[in-house]
Amino acid sequence: MRSISRLLPAVFVSAALALVGACLPSANASGEALAQVEAEFRAAIQRLTPATVIVVPQRARGGRAGFSSGVIVSKDGLVLSDGDAGLVFRQREGKQVRVRQDAVNVRVPNPETGAFRTYRARVLFRNTTVDTSLVKILEPPPRGFIHVPPGHSDQLRVGDFALAVGSQTFEDGGTQPALTAGIVASFEHNKAGSKEGRYAYIFISAAVNEGVNGGPLVDLDGRLVGTISTYLTPEEDEPFQFLGKAVPMDRIRAAMVDVPEAQKLFAAKVPAGEPNTPAHALEAVFRAAAKATHPAVVSLVIDRKRPVSGSSPLGQKTIDMPRFRGPVSGILLTQDGHVATSLYNVTNVASLVEPFWEAPDDADVDGGVADVEAAVVHLAGGGSAPAELVGVDTRYGVALFKADPDALREAGGADVLPTLASAPASAFQRGRFVLALGNPFGAKRRPTPLLTMGILSKRHPDTAAAPWRGQWQTDAAGLDSNAGGPVIDIEGRLVGMLTLWLPAKHGRNSGIAFVLSQEELMASARFLMEGGARQRGFLGVEFARGIAPVLQNVIDGSSADDGGLEAGDRILAIDGHPTGTLIDAVTVIRHRTAGETVRVRYQRGDETLETEFTLGTRPEED
Amino acid sequence: MKTERTRRTPRWPIALLLLVGLVVTAAPALADEAAADDDIQRALAQARAVERDLVGVLDEVTRASVTVVHHARLPARLRGQGRSPLFVNGAGSGVLVSYRGTHVVTNAHVVAGASNVEIITRDGRHIPVTVRAKDESRDLAVLTLPDDVGTIPSVTLEQRATTNLREGAWVVATGNPFMLAHDGHGAATLGVFSGARAAPRKGMGSGSNYLLQHDAEINPGNSGGPLWNRRGDLLGINGAIVTRSMRLGGGPSYTGTSISVPVTQVRSFLDRVLAPPAKAPVKAAKVETPTPKRAEAPKRIARQPVARTSASRLGLRVRTSVDAQNRPDGALVIRVARTSSLRASRGRGLQSGDRITRVTRGGKQYPVRSSQDLESALSDLATTQGVSIQYVRGRRNLTWSGSLDAVRRQ
Numbered sequence A: 001m002r003s004i005s006r007l008l009p010a011v012f013v014s015a016a017l018a019l020v021g022a023c024l025p026s027a028n029a030s031g032e033a034l035a036q037v038e039a040e041f042r043a044a045i046q047r048l049t050p051a052t053v054i055v056v057p058q059r060a061r062g063g064r065a066g067f068s069s070g071v072i073v074s075k076d077g078l079v080l081s082d083g084d085a086g087l088v089f090r091q092r093e094g095k096q097v098r099v100r101q102d103a104v105n106v107r108v109p110n111p112e113t114g115a116f117r118t119y120r121a122r123v124l125f126r127n128t129t130v131d132t133s134l135v136k137i138l139e140p141p142p143r144g145f146i147h148v149p150p151g152h153s154d155q156l157r158v159g160d161f162a163l164a165v166g167s168q169t170f171e172d173g174g175t176q177p178a179l180t181a182g183i184v185a186s187f188e189h190n191k192a193g194s195k196e197g198r199y200a201y202i203f204i205s206a207a208v209n210e211g212v213n214g215g216p217l218v219d220l221d222g223r224l225v226g227t228i229s230t231y232l233t234p235e236e237d238e239p240f241q242f243l244g245k246a247v248p249m250d251r252i253r254a255a256m257v258d259v260p261e262a263q264k265l266f267a268a269k270v271p272a273g274e275p276n277t278p279a280h281a282l283e284a285v286f287r288a289a290a291k292a293t294h295p296a297v298v299s300l301v302i303d304r305k306r307p308v309s310g311s312s313p314l315g316q317k318t319i320d321m322p323r324f325r326g327p328v329s330g331i332l333l334t335q336d337g338h339v340a341t342s343l344y345n346v347t348n349v350a351s352l353v354e355p356f357w358e359a360p361d362d363a364d365v366d367g368g369v370a371d372v373e374a375a376v377v378h379l380a381g382g383g384s385a386p387a388e389l390v391g392v393d394t395r396y397g398v399a400l401f402k403a404d405p406d407a408l409r410e411a412g413g414a415d416v417l418p419t420l421a422s423a424p425a426s427a428f429q430r431g432r433f434v435l436a437l438g439n440p441f442g443a444k445r446r447p448t449p450l451l452t453m454g455i456l457s458k459r460h461p462d463t464a465a466a467p468w469r470g471q472w473q474t475d476a477a478g479l480d481s482n483a484g485g486p487v488i489d490i491e492g493r494l495v496g497m498l499t500l501w502l503p504a505k506h507g508r509n510s511g512i513a514f515v516l517s518q519e520e521l522m523a524s525a526r527f528l529m530e531g532g533a534r535q536r537g538f539l540g541v542e543f544a545r546g547i548a549p550v551l552q553n554v555i556d557g558s559s560a561d562d563g564g565l566e567a568g569d570r571i572l573a574i575d576g577h578p579t580g581t582l583i584d585a586v587t588v589i590r591h592r593t594a595g596e597t598v599r600v601r602y603q604r605g606d607e608t609l610e611t612e613f614t615l616g617t618r619p620e621e622d
Numbered sequence B: 001m002k003t004e005r006t007r008r009t010p011r012w013p014i015a016l017l018l019l020v021g022l023v024v025t026a027a028p029a030l031a032d033e034a035a036a037d038d039d040i041q042r043a044l045a046q047a048r049a050v051e052r053d054l055v056g057v058l059d060e061v062t063r064a065s066v067t068v069v070h071h072a073r074l075p076a077r078l079r080g081q082g083r084s085p086l087f088v089n090g091a092g093s094g095v096l097v098s099y100r101g102t103h104v105v106t107n108a109h110v111v112a113g114a115s116n117v118e119i120i121t122r123d124g125r126h127i128p129v130t131v132r133a134k135d136e137s138r139d140l141a142v143l144t145l146p147d148d149v150g151t152i153p154s155v156t157l158e159q160r161a162t163t164n165l166r167e168g169a170w171v172v173a174t175g176n177p178f179m180l181a182h183d184g185h186g187a188a189t190l191g192v193f194s195g196a197r198a199a200p201r202k203g204m205g206s207g208s209n210y211l212l213q214h215d216a217e218i219n220p221g222n223s224g225g226p227l228w229n230r231r232g233d234l235l236g237i238n239g240a241i242v243t244r245s246m247r248l249g250g251g252p253s254y255t256g257t258s259i260s261v262p263v264t265q266v267r268s269f270l271d272r273v274l275a276p277p278a279k280a281p282v283k284a285a286k287v288e289t290p291t292p293k294r295a296e297a298p299k300r301i302a303r304q305p306v307a308r309t310s311a312s313r314l315g316l317r318v319r320t321s322v323d324a325q326n327r328p329d330g331a332l333v334i335r336v337a338r339t340s341s342l343r344a345s346r347g348r349g350l351q352s353g354d355r356i357t358r359v360t361r362g363g364k365q366y367p368v369r370s371s372q373d374l375e376s377a378l379s380d381l382a383t384t385q386g387v388s389i390q391y392v393r394g395r396r397n398l399t400w401s402g403s404l405d406a407v408r409r410q
Helices: A004-023 A032-046 A249-255 A262-267 A278-296 A365-370 A405-412 A518-529 A582-590 B038-064 B263-274 B280-288 B371-378 B404-408
Strands: A052-057 A068-072 A078-081 A087-092 A095-100 A103-109 A116-127 A132-137 A161-169 A175-189 A199-204 A216-218 A224-231 A244-248 A297-304 A311-314 A317-320 A328-332 A338-342 A372-378 A384-393 A398-403 A433-438 A450-459 A472-474 A486-488 A494-499 A513-517 A541-543 A551-554 A570-574 A597-604 A607-614 B065-073 B086-098 B102-106 B116-120 B126-135 B140-144 B170-175 B187-197 B211-214 B226-229 B234-242 B257-262 B316-322 B328-336 B355-361 B364-367 B386-393 B396-403
Touching (some): A068 A224, A103 A132, A161 A224, A199 A249, A224 A249, A278 B038, A328 A494, A338 A494, A338 A518, A372 A398, A384 A405, A384 A518, A472 A494, A541 A582, A570 A582, B038 B170, B038 B187, B086 B170, B126 B263, B140 B263, B257 B263
Antiparallel strands (some): A052 A068, A052 A103, A078 A132, A087 A095, A116 A132, A161 A216, A175 A450, A297 A328, A328 A338, A372 A384, A384 A398, A433 A450, A433 A486, A450 A472, A450 B187, A494 A513, A541 A551, A570 A597, A597 A607, B116 B126, B170 B187, B170 B226, B187 B211, B316 B328, B386 B396
């Protein structure tokens, strides 16, 4: 077993990095560094677009022709594509069957005009298990093709930039080139010493679409590190859902080891990269930060009566959203064995977002929490300990678990539990890079977290009428498999916890995820440790029938009464939210918890008045 | 092209009260020998420099990025006591632009059918605006600010923004996805430019000669919001996404393909609607594309595989023709599609080798000295009924005249 103590220095590296970083002179933003990064990105794909091709079967003969992207890897027209190159869908006895043809056409873009020219080609080798094929263009032009020679994938690490290119297809049969950029999010590893290289699959944060399968994946130096296989759909047992999946180049090399035409191709030396550039520096920092903080990203296997409901409001409908049902990510928060995760992982939170949604029984927040029977905390470095649910906080979207710290320490084989250093207030700035770390692997250990990267997009005001009030938004991919995990800055310090609120609407990997700041996370955790429970704020009024929020009755001794509100008053705004309608007013109040102060502007007769009071709790019913 | 347009979203109200958090918890920051790793220190310094640049650009561009909401008045029978309440009926994004005055540019579909339109700026101001002009085919609209608006940040339209644009360039989108910028603070997303793409043949966006594709996340509500380059120049107006998210069990959201209307179209649109009508179109063409060197579409983009321009929608492929002194002197016809009604038959119409020198439509003349001039001259086809194209074949000056509507059905 890998001992946690061996990993500990790595965690403290991140803390020390923070100190180093603080000592650096704060130069002004000149735009120069960003310009260099962009130049590197542009250079990396310069040769890629003219070498990216389309592979289609020559004759579909009444069937429907499949479509793959591919990449020219030699001057004389060898093309790498996916295992579906030459695929034809046929109807046979009312069933659709997949036939793979070796006679294919390869469409090559003219680097000058961009127009495609079609070449007849032949599939020399195909392996559908690895999802790769080697295609030879039969009559290449004398001057040859612009090409991207095959590179290696074994040197890739989680956090490296990866660029995907291909021709995306649409339902109406149209195609369009597409480039998406992201980072390597995770790998599926081969067994140590495997002839197929280090990795079985590469998972990338960049979105890839239909038709891009078979297209090239390159690193920052423009070296071909793999070909795109597919994007992953939301299956219950798929931790990499919503990510792109690519076949590593070293696995492709191994698959083609006996193909005569590939011998010369793979014998060529792969050029070395240029490690000392700003974009490479970013990669190096992502890699180092993710690795250093990995031990504090735990996996929670939650034993429950029913799985977390996928019910979600979408427009006027309620849909059943497919979810990942495997282990969820958490943050090891204290030396006392507290583990925080997102409330999203414990219950259905949709009704906290949409208070007027008529949720089905299984989507009840409290019911979902009550379903939790037991939990096990798995440390990233190996070892596990049972944990119990301490409590949940609907205000911040936190669920707090606690494991016996001695059991955890014993399981990890170390005296100190790996917790994260906190990011300072200065780290919360729009445009700062953040990394989201996930551990959906449970007892199966990986050497790095599931990593996605983005920037801090904005902070939502504390008074927003939504559960993400006070939280940051990020465009780092938020997924079922990293919700509840830590978000760190480039120095490996805890920025906060990644949270999803309504992915049926905001989508997963859609550029919208929320980050509860570490300060509020800790405040919430302390509140729960002390046995606190959030209660909805209670105004204590009855509204008159109608659209406008006019008070019909104010309950004696209620918070509205304390604030001086009277029957007949019309609420104009609460905490700055204009309340033109009754629904507006109730929505704002429903997103407030007891004990919070609200500012109410109201109209009494011809006067506009304002008052401020603290929301109470609903009185116990007799 | 299957393009799901970003849609209007319901609302979340706003307010502004920012509390900057203090750090309460901190794990012991132990210095370790392992930290004395020169490589990591150097990388970190470089990464921080990149980050500083990004923070700087975002601070700048979010000033001019605004939230656009429009309100509807409740029907009389639903009104309660007091004034008739307004409710948010639709929302999107916009950008404050300085060009012949300061205006808000957004998508036409964001303000479709809207009467009470309001923008929300980053400093929390709610400013009522009026829809001055719309162009559905380009999916652009310009909103007029009230006279008493005072000082307000804005951006200029920079020629350099798209002329030097290459695939892989870093881009930033700001706006109001899912009404998440109801406080006026645009949400920012980062991505790369993916290439110039064909405009759809019909419907919104068809009036542009090309569109920008990128992978910065765009969602419903981002419509009308700005796309920026790394220098903070306005690149375009985000208008659409291609999405498969509904098939993955959710509502429409970003899945890798975002589409923007290029800033050159914004400029020619503003030229058309903000200047005296008699001069506008010719001037627009001149301002945008004085020489082929400073072409409207960046060179690399113009060569995109399927970049379907206005000319190519007519079945024409052209390139800039030059005279003996290497000066541009027209648009040389390379190919005329078999289905194009411009194609020569019985001696009438275009054939390859012809040099187009002038386009006349709506009583206005557009001199054509380059392929880009031809693009500009044809770029708002949808609003024009008839067109005549003057061209040179050998030593003869010829003219083709016809209805564009008929041509576009081909």
